[in-house]
Amino acid sequence: MTLPQGFHHIEINVKNLKKTSEFYEWLMPELGFSLYQEWENGFSYKIESSYLVFVQTEELYMDIPFHRKRSGLNHLAFWAKSRAQIEHLRVQLKKKNISFLYEDKFPFAGGENHYALFFEDPDRLKIEIVAPR
Template identity: 45%
Template sequence: MLHHIEIYVSNLEKSYAFWSDILGQIGYCATGRWEDGFTLGKDSEGYLTFIQVAEKQAAHPYHRCGVGLNHLAFRVEGQQRVDGLRQHCWAQAISCLYDDKYPFAGGKDYYALFIEDPDRIKVEFVAT
């Protein structure tokens, strides 16, 4: 099992607003906050830490199709929960990726929602 993931972000406040809201929908909560970062966790599962990128590194923007992380995927219980997340995203003006293929953008038997965070990291919620 994964212990934690650390992600550098371009704007800590935007990232906190986005991630605490969207992951709050599936039971994550803030477990730590400090001047240049925060952590979100859920029960005994792994946690995510977000750190404000250093100014000297900020000129190198992230792109999910380059070397490195492509996306983060989270399991959610049931298709109705995925649908609820989609409705929440619409209400929060969060764009849904591949919306024309929803909910089967990942394949005919793969019920999932895809969105992007403020730094364009793709985030997936898949029904289990």
């Protein structure tokens, strides 16, 4: 069995969902992506096992300096090779005094079938490492 590699997904908050949709609705298919999901406040495009998500920025975050809930990059999610790799990364991050997000819910903060580790980089960008099923 070949395990997924590369990005799991990238989520980007946007100031104007309608304009963003109009821009990407032609570009993404050109790049080999297919429309994956649509809902009132967002949409996504998928290619193989990776997808790119666009979500309307909440009004509260429109005019505040960088925050992952503002327009721009929300977080990066990467595939791990295994659950064991996530455990290894968790130990290494602890040694470096990196704080975890949702530690009380580890490893299922993303849901009961979503084994993942969450933390922030020095700029407070959320990083997610996801184990394949």
